Amino acid sequence: MRARTGQMWMATLAWRGTAYAGWQIQPNAPTIQGTVEQAVAAMCGLDEPVPVSATGRTDAGVHAEMQVVGFRLPVDRTPHQVMSGINFHTPADITCLAAQTMADDFSPRRWTKGKLYRYRILNRLPRCPFRDDLVWHLKSPLNVGAMSAAIAALVGQHDFSSFRAAGCSADTTVRTIRAARCQTTDDGEVLIEFEGPGFLRHQVRIMVGTLVDVGLGKRSAGEVASTLSAQDRAAAGPTAPAKGLTLVHVEVGDGPRLL
């Protein structure tokens, strides 16, 4: 059954962020949003890009195993046509995994209930030719036990002023982290994951940079709680490189979330 004209759609995307200046459209730089908007338009045979919105922005170089986007199509299409049409008109580093019709008031940002971010650190001497633009390569051995102890202080509802980028314009700096973990893999990686309804600009990367300080012995595990209470960006560690960060999962509800 074809969807009616003017139908609201949801699409699930994945991308390798290496070649892009992040999600949001900007002049004179390739962006995920700009590339997808042109692909959706081309799929519909339109000259003008079709506006596509996401659950939030991602930085230049950040990857997505799953991001949810929404758009209104002025032409009838089946879910299979939308998925394969976007894939036909996007380069190999952006993929549409699925598409479905949605209620008329669907908004990816407002309907998002949770996001899972994963940060990958390759923690061994030699780099890896298969993961070079997907991990932060750190040769010095990390104390993952200390990092795991430190990460607990970040879970819960807190004022994350210490962990936001200078240019962040969020109304409130209070955010909730529902779950966080730090663990090693059998192929030389340290994974750091955060799950919650939303994050401040650079929040995950600054939390990772601070935890790496702990892992390198530059600050104690106990210091992370005082870094949080300092409410001062200067108290936290450096911003970890974007290329190690992946948006792994987005949970979308059946209506706007209550804020």
Next chain:
Amino acid sequence: MRARTGQMWMATLAWRGTAYAGWQIQPNAPTIQGTVEQAVAAMCGLDEPVPVSATGRTDAGVHAEMQVVGFRLPVDRTPHQVMSGINFHTPADITCLAAQTMADDFSPRRWTKGKLYRYRILNRLPRCPFRDDLVWHLKSPLNVGAMSAAIAALVGQHDFSSFRAAGCSADTTVRTIRAARCQTTDDGEVLIEFEGPGFLRHQVRIMVGTLVDVGLGKRSAGEVASTLSAQDRAAAGPTAPAKGLTLVHVEVGDGPRLL
């Protein structure tokens, strides 16, 4: 302890083969061998490339999670210096994982006891932005049960004439496959693995192409035995694309193998 001048070395390499015309040096094309020989020379402060030999050739676009190479160094170096020196002078898609000194008669080709090749097929509708140059993307669902049944006929010592490239110049077409398996993963892939002391040119890729014919229903599982006995390249299936193939492991003994 530094190794003596003129010392024979073994290095373990990994590479993403996408940008290279295969292992073997050739004029006017980037090769793994050429790149590594220049890196070894640069590490030693020499103008002339240092000859580097591998356990065998790999095709253009084929990857290696582990390949073993040998070379003789005219200068003293520690294992750590050799590893980090090669990594300093190679691009990010070639990595030295380890280095060690070897007996004077070490030859990667003659000392190799076994090789494990893995072929990755992404068998789902959408492509994957993180695996595009590491898998063969096949949208039609494969019958993995039939492929698993068919693969058994290839195990053992056989004349693999049907499964070698037209230009293959091997003295004998008899090879032994010690183990083979075909299985699915939970992220949409069909993996096909072959282990044995050595393979003919394109042998793994032609075996995969023939098994994919079985998986697509173009030939029966039982036909693989008659394809083998035909001793005719035309009897086998197409050569699977190079980019799905990875040399996963090389087993090196403590001396030349008995042929």
